[in-house]
Amino acid sequence: MDKFIIKGGNKLSGEVDISGAKNAALALMPAALLASGEYAFTNMPDLRDIKTMASLLSGLGVVTKRRGHRMAIDTAGVNKYEAPYELVKKMRASIYVLGPLLSRYGYAKVSMPGGCAWGPRPINLHIEGMKKLGAKIELDRGYIIAEAKRLHGTKISFDVSSVGATGNVLMAAVLAKGTTVIENAAIEPEITALVDFLIKMGAKINRVDSRKLEIEGVDELNPADVEMIPDRIEAGTFLIAGALTGGEIKINKCNPDDLISVVEKLKDAGCLINTGDSFIELKSPKRIRNVDVTTEIYPGFPTDMQAQWIALMALADGSAVITDTIYYDRFKHVPELMRLGANIDLHENVAVVRGVKKLTGAKVMSTDLRASASLILAGLVAEGTTEVLRVYHIDRGYEAIEKKLRALGADIRRVSSKEY
Numbered sequence: 001m002d003k004f005i006i007k008g009g010n011k012l013s014g015e016v017d018i019s020g021a022k023n024a025a026l027a028l029m030p031a032a033l034l035a036s037g038e039y040a041f042t043n044m045p046d047l048r049d050i051k052t053m054a055s056l057l058s059g060l061g062v063v064t065k066r067r068g069h070r071m072a073i074d075t076a077g078v079n080k081y082e083a084p085y086e087l088v089k090k091m092r093a094s095i096y097v098l099g100p101l102l103s104r105y106g107y108a109k110v111s112m113p114g115g116c117a118w119g120p121r122p123i124n125l126h127i128e129g130m131k132k133l134g135a136k137i138e139l140d141r142g143y144i145i146a147e148a149k150r151l152h153g154t155k156i157s158f159d160v161s162s163v164g165a166t167g168n169v170l171m172a173a174v175l176a177k178g179t180t181v182i183e184n185a186a187i188e189p190e191i192t193a194l195v196d197f198l199i200k201m202g203a204k205i206n207r208v209d210s211r212k213l214e215i216e217g218v219d220e221l222n223p224a225d226v227e228m229i230p231d232r233i234e235a236g237t238f239l240i241a242g243a244l245t246g247g248e249i250k251i252n253k254c255n256p257d258d259l260i261s262v263v264e265k266l267k268d269a270g271c272l273i274n275t276g277d278s279f280i281e282l283k284s285p286k287r288i289r290n291v292d293v294t295t296e297i298y299p300g301f302p303t304d305m306q307a308q309w310i311a312l313m314a315l316a317d318g319s320a321v322i323t324d325t326i327y328y329d330r331f332k333h334v335p336e337l338m339r340l341g342a343n344i345d346l347h348e349n350v351a352v353v354r355g356v357k358k359l360t361g362a363k364v365m366s367t368d369l370r371a372s373a374s375l376i377l378a379g380l381v382a383e384g385t386t387e388v389l390r391v392y393h394i395d396r397g398y399e400a401i402e403k404k405l406r407a408l409g410a411d412i413r414r415v416s417s418k419e420y
């Protein structure tokens with residue numbers, strides 16, 4: 001198992017390219033199940049989660065071939081309709097095969113994901129959505145078994161805006177008979193990318209208003225090529241790396257419009273920011289100002305940036321209150337950051353971070369993807385050496401993070417380790 005050894009204190013400077021968005025790729029790859037044939041996906045990030053999705057699809061009869069950041073996907077040979085526990089337990093996004101398999105093949109058997117590293121993450125909205133579209137759903141020995149001769153259009157109004165449930169219902173509805181209306185649909189950029197891709201495949205989707213989608217089911221879709229959108233969370237993480245280390249960096253190949261809430265908060269924290277069509281430049285202040293953050297659905301501040309923001313506030317000039325309204329229990333990084341000297345009080349979903357003058361290197365443990373990112377960020381500024389164990393979490397969602405950080409001047413090494 002690999003670990004990172006980080007010697008803190010280097011200011012980051014220079015430019016970094018942002019990779020394709022993990023969470024867009026994880027939605028668009030299963031969407032390819034909706035039409036038989038060949039697809040070319042470009043700007044595909046090289047990540048463990050993408051490999052897991054490729055394995056899952058390969059188990060269904062899909063052939064994927066990667067060359068650099070291009071992935072060829074051939075769905076002509078699909079002959080199985082099951083997502084096994086062994087893969088779903090590794091990655092919850094596996095649930096995305098439910099909608100496409102059901103609508104195109106009339107059958108799907110998908111393992112229930114169970115809890116994730118930081119707590120329960122229900123899938124009731126996915127299941128209720130499929131039922132409303134006319135599927136017969138049975139839960140059997142940890143598996144969801146869904147069947148339908150042909151799904152039919154319906155109206156679905158989500159109580160909670162859910163990225164995954166919106167994606168799954170969309171992928172099911174595009175081949176259903178009749179019209180489906182989705183109210184309170186998620187509008188995260190990854191869902192917009194999915195809608196655009198489905199339209200390119202021949203789906204009839206009308207954006208009635210920002211959170212209402214009307215889908216007129218069609219009999220058949222066609223394969224299409226697509227370039228993955230940039231990863232807004234990777235982009236935000238690098239911006240915080242620049243800010244935290246007192247650096248001056250430019251991130252390229254990103255979409256600043258997807259990052260408005262993060263950029264605004266960084267400006268409040270005292271960073272000077274300049275944005276162009278596809279780049280963001282950041283110059284950090286002498287000392288970061290304390291800025292409260294509450295996570296919200298898009299376009300609010302993303303829950304996927306909450307851990308990194310806590311790392312930034314750990315060294316701020318004053319106290320900041322960070323509230324996560326999406327996942328109440330996503331705070332496994334807090335006790336680890338405290339091992340580095342951060343002063344944080346956690347009450348349910350609210351972290352009160354009292355900025356300290358310095359952090360000090362120690363051994364810390366990754367527990368999930370974004371928690372790992374926050375520990376690396378803290379390690380970049382902690383005095384002395386920080387070891388971040390269990391970095392396999394980071395490989396799920398950040399392509400070559402240590403190489404990109406090193407190119408910006410960080411002292412970070414990956415070493416294999418027996419520690420667990």
Ligand code: EPU
Nearest residue numbers: 023026093121122123124125126160162163164165326369
């Ligand atoms: N929810 C329900 N029932 C459901 C589904 C969701 O109550 O059936 C609730 C959740 O408990 C949560 C809220 O709805 O409180 C939003 O969850 P959502 O369904 O939007 O999350 P997701 O689709 O499971 C995606 C990302 C996550 C990201 C969340 C929120 C992917 C593959 N994952 O998850 O990304 O945190 O949206 O933006 O797109 C990550 O990349 O590190 C990550 C965890």
